[in-house]
Amino acid sequence: MGLTDDIDVVLCDVFGTVVDWRGSLIRQLEELSGRRGWELDAPLFADEWRRRYGPSMDEVLTGELSWTNLDDLHRASLLALLEATSIEASPEDINDMVEFWHRLDAWPDAPDGIRRLTKRFIVGTMSNGNVALLVNGAKHAGLAWDVILSAELAHRYKKDADCYRENVALLDRPLSSVLMVAAHPGELEAVSKLGMKTAFISRPMEFGDHGQTLPLDQIVDFSCEGFDELAAALGV
Amino acid sequence: MGLTDDIDVVLCDVFGTVVDWRGSLIRQLEELSGRRGWELDAPLFADEWRRRYGPSMDEVLTGELSWTNLDDLHRASLLALLEATSIEASPEDINDMVEFWHRLDAWPDAPDGIRRLTKRFIVGTMSNGNVALLVNGAKHAGLAWDVILSAELAHRYKKDADCYRENVALLDRPLSSVLMVAAHPGELEAVSKLGMKTAFISRPMEFGDHGQTLPLDQIVDFSCEGFDELAAALGV
Numbered sequence: 001m002g003l004t005d006d007i008d009v010v011l012c013d014v015f016g017t018v019v020d021w022r023g024s025l026i027r028q029l030e031e032l033s034g035r036r037g038w039e040l041d042a043p044l045f046a047d048e049w050r051r052r053y054g055p056s057m058d059e060v061l062t063g064e065l066s067w068t069n070l071d072d073l074h075r076a077s078l079l080a081l082l083e084a085t086s087i088e089a090s091p092e093d094i095n096d097m098v099e100f101w102h103r104l105d106a107w108p109d110a111p112d113g114i115r116r117l118t119k120r121f122i123v124g125t126m127s128n129g130n131v132a133l134l135v136n137g138a139k140h141a142g143l144a145w146d147v148i149l150s151a152e153l154a155h156r157y158k159k160d161a162d163c164y165r166e167n168v169a170l171l172d173r174p175l176s177s178v179l180m181v182a183a184h185p186g187e188l189e190a191v192s193k194l195g196m197k198t199a200f201i202s203r204p205m206e207f208g209d210h211g212q213t214l215p216l217d218q219i220v221d222f223s224c225e226g227f228d229e230l231a232a233a234l235g236v
Numbered sequence: 237m238g239l240t241d242d243i244d245v246v247l248c249d250v251f252g253t254v255v256d257w258r259g260s261l262i263r264q265l266e267e268l269s270g271r272r273g274w275e276l277d278a279p280l281f282a283d284e285w286r287r288r289y290g291p292s293m294d295e296v297l298t299g300e301l302s303w304t305n306l307d308d309l310h311r312a313s314l315l316a317l318l319e320a321t322s323i324e325a326s327p328e329d330i331n332d333m334v335e336f337w338h339r340l341d342a343w344p345d346a347p348d349g350i351r352r353l354t355k356r357f358i359v360g361t362m363s364n365g366n367v368a369l370l371v372n373g374a375k376h377a378g379l380a381w382d383v384i385l386s387a388e389l390a391h392r393y394k395k396d397a398d399c400y401r402e403n404v405a406l407l408d409r410p411l412s413s414v415l416m417v418a419a420h421p422g423e424l425e426a427v428s429k430l431g432m433k434t435a436f437i438s439r440p441m442e443f444g445d446h447g448q449t450l451p452l453d454q455i456v457d458f459s460c461e462g463f464d465e466l467a468a469a470l471g472v
Contacts, residue, residue, distance in 0.1 A: 071408070122371055132408035135358055135383045147371045148383050152406065170388065172307070172368035 003221060004234055007197055009173055010117050011126035011149060013158075013182035014134065016206040018114070018125075018227075019104035019141060022046055023205070028100040038087050043208065045081070052077035057128065057157045067155040069130035074098050101129070102136035107203065111142045113227020120236045124149045126167060126180065128157050147171070159190040168196075181230065185216045192219040199223070199230055239457060240470055243433055245409055246353050247362035247385060249394075249418035250370065252442040254350070254361075254463075255340035255377060258282055259441075264336040274323050279444065281317070288313035293364065293393045303391040305366035310334050337365070338372035343439065347378045349463020356472045360385045362403060362416065364393050383407070395426040404432075417466065421452045428455040435459070435466055 015021045022043075029042035056073040059065040068076075075098045082089055089097070117123045124147035125134050134148045151157045154166035168175055180191040183203040192198050199222035200215035215223045224230045251257045258279075265278035292309040295301040304312075311334045318325055325333070353359045360383035361370050370384045387393045390402035404411055416427040419439040428434050435458035436451035451459045460466045 122375065124371075130408075131383070131406040135407060138382065139358065144380070146374065147367070153389060170367040171371060172366075 003197065006177060007121065007179045007234070008177040009122045009124070009168075009171055010179045010181060010199075010234075011124050011168075012114070013180070013184065013187060014125050014127040014129055014137070015104075016203055017181060017183040017201055018110045018143065019106050019137065020203075020205070021101070021104050022050070022208060024104040025049070025100055027105075028103065029097075032093065032096065036089075036093065040085075040087060045085075047208075047210075048081055049074075049077055052080065061157055061160060069152050070128055071098055071101070071130055071133060074101055099136075102133050103140045104137055106141040106143060107226065109226030109228045111144070113229075113231050115144045116231040116236045117227070117234065118144055118146055120234070121179075122146050122171065124171075126158070126164070127151065159187055161190070161194055164191055164194055164196065179221070179234075181227075183213065185213055185219075189216060189219050197221045201226060201230065239433065242413060243357065243415045243470070244413040245358045245360070245404075245407055246415045246417060246435075246470075247360050247404075248350070249416070249420065249423060250361050250363040250365055250373070251340075252439055253417060253419040253437055254346045254379065255342050255373065256439075256441070257337070257340050258286070258444055260340040261285070261336055263341075264339065265333075268329065268332065272325075272329070276321075276323060281321075283444075283446075284317055285310075285313055288316065297393055297396060305388050306364055307334055307337070307366055307369060310337055335372075338369050339376045340373055342377040342379060343462065345462030345464045347380070349465075349467050351380045352467040352472045353463070353470065354380055354382055356470070357415075358382050358407065358409075360407075362394075362400070363387070395423055397426070397430055400427055400430055400432065415457070415470075417463075419449065421449055421455075425452060425455050433457045437462060437466065 012018055025046040026042045029040060029045055033040040033042065056077055060068055078094060078097055114123055124145050126149050127134055128151045130152040131148055131150050134150055138145055149167040151163050154163045156163040168178055175195045179197040179199055180188065181199045181201060182188055183201050183206060188198040188200055198220050200220045202225050222230060222233050224233060248254055261282040262278045265276060265281055269276040292313055296304055314330060314333055350359055360381050362385050363370055364387045366388040367384055367386050370386055374381055385403040387399050390399045392399040404414055411431045415433040415435055416424065417435045417437060418424055419437050419442060424434040424436055434456050436456045438461050458466060458469050460469060
């Protein structure tokens with residue numbers, strides 16, 4: 001019970017942990033492509049777009065590219081990806097596609113589980129998504145965040161330690177009072193080194209059938225199947 | 237109806253507009269002073285503390301003082317104020333008093349009215365309060381903000397135009413799509429010049445019986461008695 005008593009804040013990774021970005025992108029790509037009569041392999045397109053996410057952030061992390069928010073990185077990746085296809089997307093289509101990331105559906109357990117957690121904790125995002133994306137996304141998916149925290153507020157992407165430090169500093173709490181929730185062991189390992197508490201949520205379908213990630217027992221304080229189970233584990 | 241259609245975001249001044257800072261400070265000052273056996277004129281003390289708020293922000297606005305968040309300005313004002321009294325406040329008492337500003341009660345119409353507005357609009361704070369103060373305050377008062385925007389995110393206090401510009405930029409919306417809600421005509425006049433829409437909410441008791449502010453008809457798009465009336469005027 002000591003562990004739970006120390007926690008005051010629950011911060012959540014969003015893409016993959018709270019929302020099903022892949023299924024939501026595929027659904028929206030299929031809708032748009034159907035309306036436009038494009039020949040588009042939506043799952044492949046979604047995966048290729050997402051594959052450019054890490055490398056695009058790395059350019060910002062290394063300083064090769066000055067601060068650029070995620071909408072703009074998504075746009076640049078999309079333009080590069082479209083160049084490699086025969087799809088004729090209009091400027092309006094491209095704007096719409098960038099905003100697909102503002103309309104991602106939550107995993108079924110997330111909205112109610114997050115709402116339960118807010119009864120006892122300060123619950124927020126801790127995402128590489130920019131603020132507008134996260135605010136619009138919360139409206140779309142019905143997520144009752146107490147606070148939107150974002151790489152955009154620190155001008156540093158995760159998993160740069162200063163991204164976590166600067167966002168948590170806005171809450172005026174110690175890192176040790178914060179539970180970070182993510183479906184990605186690498187992020188939990190990084191925040192564990194900063195003294196944050198860690199919860200792994202299993203999302204076996206995040207990448208479709210491309211294989212799933214597993215928790216690292218030695219750094220995870222909680223491991224669960226969804227936000228409802230996490231809320232129960234935290235006694236809410 | 238055109239005016240309402242243009243609005244996508246509702247941002248609210250907090251102190252005085254959403255919460256009764258004066259009544260809440262007096263209540264908390266009386267409780268603490270009763271427990272400590274202090275001879276303290278709570279309404280006078282609250283008014284004196286608040287009177288130092290504008291001048292302390294002015295030091296930051298002019299650059300005389302580097303960026304300092306509101307908790308720290310409140311602390312400095314409090315220490316100066318305590319020096320002028322015979323009150324013997326411990327360091328714990330002082331921390332507690334600074335946090336009085338994190339536990340302000342809402343005006344009765346605010347929680348439900350704000351919740352109604354969130355059904356149709358992105359609804360957020362636009363306050364000189366720092367993020368931690370606003371997040372804790374929302375929990376205390378039951379305010380369902382979609383997003384916490386603050387002078388702290390821009391490192392500029394209201395009514396510096398860049399404070400509004402930088403916060404609204406985080407939402408990736410034009411200033412003209414934002415309705416600013418405040419009980420203070422001066423603030424509405426400033427944001428009106430930036431192209432924002434304006435709603436005046438009358439709070440005749442904000443300063444107790446020290447007189448009340450009145451709307452400036454020429455710059456106010458909506459004028460109402462509370463958030464419930466504003467929600468109705470906006471068709472929610």
